[in-house]
Amino acid sequence: MYSLTYKRADSVEEARRLFQEASDAAYLAGGHTLLPTMKQRLAAHDVLVDLTRIGSMKGISVEGDRVRIGGGMTHAEVAGSSEVQRAIPSLAALAGSIGDAQVRHRGTLGGSIANDDPAADYPAAALALAATIMTDSREIAADDFFTALYETALEESEIVTGVSFAIPETAGYAKFRNPASRYPMAGVFVARHRDGSVRVAVTGAGNEGVFRWQAAESALAGDFSANALEGLSVDPDLMMGDIHGSAEYRANLVAVMARRALANLGSAEAII
Amino acid sequence: MVTVTMTVNGRQVSKEVEDRRLLVDFLREDLELTGTHVGCDTSQCGACVVHLDGKAIKSCTILAAQADGTSITTIEGLADGAELHPLQAAFKEHHGLQCGYCTPGMIMSGVDIIRRHEGQLDEDTVRHELEGNICRCTGYHNIVKAILAAAQEMHGEVRQAAE
């Protein structure tokens, strides 16, 4: 790791100020994406602003038809939250399937969605659950948030303070893991909302990052069962390909995982 | 440089370290607690697992400065004096280790697994829970056996105490 200065923020405002004062700062939350990259000297920042002690980024609350989760909540806290388990069991399931136990003790919701990492699970839930991303300065609909691979609508120093998820009528999550890294090669979150609309979001597979599979959404709006997906596939040209799986294979996985997510509705455990 | 103060294995320590110092290097180099190991640089192998405020974490993926004010338990602090922790004893009894390099991380993770599941474990659960720990020697067979045995023993003891 290159030399750096560590700064701990006690409030969101202080964090933003510390960030802006530095020439090339980064926010540090769970650190499980940032620190490995910095350790291998693939990234360098002069200042790391630690967000993990900011009290206002903690907490989980159910407000009407939405669940609001602080950006600083760890995956283990979300997975273990009885509120989340009751309101959106598949969201608890997704959180409980991220990385490994030690990662889940450190990694946070905000960190997971803040850089549209194709290997992150949460972006699929954010899109499928019509989430609103709350930052220190505004609210952004998830549909507008994930703009491209490793790119979001966030401004440079903007902080994800929380995410508000719509409580669906039912939802399910299934993913297929990369045998080496264990990140999803295709993770599909399927949700039917109370207004009858269906959202299907795919992470890990698309070459532009997380995306909504609209053909599947339309098909499922008419018939919310795996039968509706028969013969449906995503375009391999829009999928990522690497040594672990070609675009064609990932396209297959998306279809398979969508079916499995539908077979896993309402479960507090993800199919992996 | 930053000054970090934390409780390590029940003892308060305070040191000035480089801002970039990882917790694992702080433990190994500054406190000479070399039982915590480093086996990879991508946060996957789990040789560096310690407990931070009672939860298993990878000490290679957190700055020492971030751990300021916390309580850390390493493999050196697990036994109660000369009395081995039941999971340490189970690793020996069931031959859950060979070269010993992954062992501290495995044991610290195992203790965390047993704690979170309150001793209610089956083989499949243990295998999934060991996602973040890599062993190259044992094929995991006897590690799984040791964790299950210790869980049963510890849970049994808890039950007895309650009765």
Added chain:
Amino acid sequence: MAQDGIGARVARKEDKRFITGKGRYVDDMRVAGMKHVAFVRSPYAHAKVGGINSEQARNMPGVLAVLTGSELVADGIGNLICGWMVHSKDGTPMNMGAWPALAPEVVRFVGQAVAMVIAETRAEARDAADVVAVEWEELPAITDPAKALGEGVPQLHPEAKGNLIYDWEIGDKAAADKALSEAAHVTRMEIVNNRLVPNAMEPRAALAQYDAAEDHFTLWTTSQNPHVARLVLSAFYNVAPEHKLRVIAPDVGGGFGSKIFIYPEEVACLWAARKTGLAVKWTGDRSEAFLTDAHGRDHVTVAEMAFDANNRITAFKIDTIANFGAYMSLFSSSVPTYLYATLLSGQYDIPTIHCNVRGVYTNTAPVDAYRGAGRPEATYVVERMMETAARELGVAPPELRRTNFIREFPHQTPVIMNYDAGDYEASLSAALSASDYAGFGERKAEAARRGKLRGIGLSCYIEACGIAPSQAVGSLGAGVGLWESAEVRVNPVGTIEVLTGSHSHGQGHETTFAQLVAERLGVPIDNVSIVHGDTDKVQFGMGTYGSRSGAVGMSAISKAIDKVEAKAKKLAAHLLEAAEGDIEIADGEVRVAGTDKKLGWHEVCLAAYTAHNLPEGMEPGLKEGSFYDPANFTFPAGAYVCEVEVDPDTGHTEIIQFVAADDFGRIINPMIVEGQVHGGIAQGVGQAILEGCIYDPESGQLITASYNDYAMPRAHDLPSFKVSTTETICPSNPIGMKGCGEAGAIGTPPAVINAITDAIDNNDLSMPATPEKVWRALRAGATAMRQAAE
């Protein structure tokens, strides 16, 4: 039997330090004034090294020195060597390219070191290494071993025309060709054995210290064989004279072969310690391990097996290209020749075998022995061929093997080896029974109802361990003898220290070796200490690899015990006024058989040291040594059955059941033996379905250079294993042991691939059988069947 003697499931004596965090690995070592090393490594697979400007680095905080390859060469430090001379079939010696520890002129693989930085802290050394400016002139690279032998491709070494290291053969080619042309059936396959990274969990490290006043060096290093390291470092690399160099291999976190070899970093650290007068430590990180640890396997093979009308094998012909990487590592030349081709007879009575091996340079990390070393490659070829032939011939796989089993011993194969003992039927029967092989059909049908494809695969392996008779390996080109030494030191109070040249890095020698002593001298194992891993303490040794520590290392101890026992008996007979032949040693006592006359063991030991009353001519003391040179290789063998379920939607393979039935000869500690087999199976499963190196063919970059891209087996990739043993006593050593360390890694891969290909009904599948490969093979198989039907 003594309570903790041979055959007892004794918990390991060494465990306490490991489970309490008190193990002492090289990176845990600190010496006064110790500084830290970081290496400047090549980002290119092939490049000329121009000038190296280290001015900026020298001015970085904490930096004490920057040393380069040209300085190392100027100081007369020798090139790294390959210690086993193999000749091509035309009689010419192998073509060995020069390998300086720090490359002064040309780098030939990504990660090769060209310079080193010494600084106050590890982080400062690394900071400075990043700014050492090297003028690289990139050259075209080649990574594919078959292509490297072609025309118009990049050439690595002037010493090796056409990148060819050797073109070697064994056996009778004309006879094999004739049998193939007259065969009732020929099975032919192209088989790739995938390149693996050993991945011992402790990365390599070295700490070198130089005492100018004594002109003495100490090297703490992650080695499986510290004496071999000292010999090679002094005799060939010229870094320190042997009597002035102490090599210590303390606790070592796994080796699997990768820590046999002497690496550039060890040479460079020793050299730098004298040059700068500083104690210097280098600890590799995992990325460096991926790039620079010796890799394993990497064969491309065409095999043909001839059968007569009775399904008996009449000939076996094999043509293999072995990738050596950019340089010839210490034992590399022997791996695809004498450790591979000599095992191609498997468990079968094959009258004619011919094997041709071409060794080739590529711009990849050096390749050398990795758990099994040549024998997994041989077993994979033989057992994939047998399973495939059984399918082609319409014979049940176990039956084809039974038809061809060797049943009489000793058995001379056509490829050097003389199998001394075995019972292949016994292990096969045990494995078939433990796996309920006969009931597989029902399980397959049940799985099909759940939408899963179930398959079963068999592998009957043989290996050669107990490496090795010195004269035999000498005649085959080995640069060293492969004996082992031991010293048994009985203290005046009767406690015992055993000094052994074997090195334990997970194998449990501190327990099993003590069990042997307990068995033989009737003392509790707690009264026995095993001393190893330090050239200043232990007389000499060849170290631990090739499953040799039991069969060779313990045999040396056994021979030393013979001498101790003889002297103790002679002394006791004198003290008890009895005949030597009537003295027996057991349970802490030295008794006259059939009488109540006896002395405590400690009393006899004390008498040996007080020397007040010794038999005429007897020297005081009770300490004996032995050098044991094995009479033959040993031949562990066994049968493995793997059962898998494939998810047809994703191609994911789940190992449902894995059964191993091994014959390791006499077993000292069944618990430790089982542990060795478990670990070997896991590595075998890893090779079969998870692990594999991928180099970018253009740039020569290692793509699978971290655990994000190189799939290590995790706990839930594996089931609990069913392991058992059958026993034929090895007649070639005094204990009757064969060795168990590598069996799992040798026998497992073909069992797994045979099972998956059975499940998906398509035999065209290479390792690692990743989900995508299996998914594609399934679809290709379905397409082929559709086409056949049309």
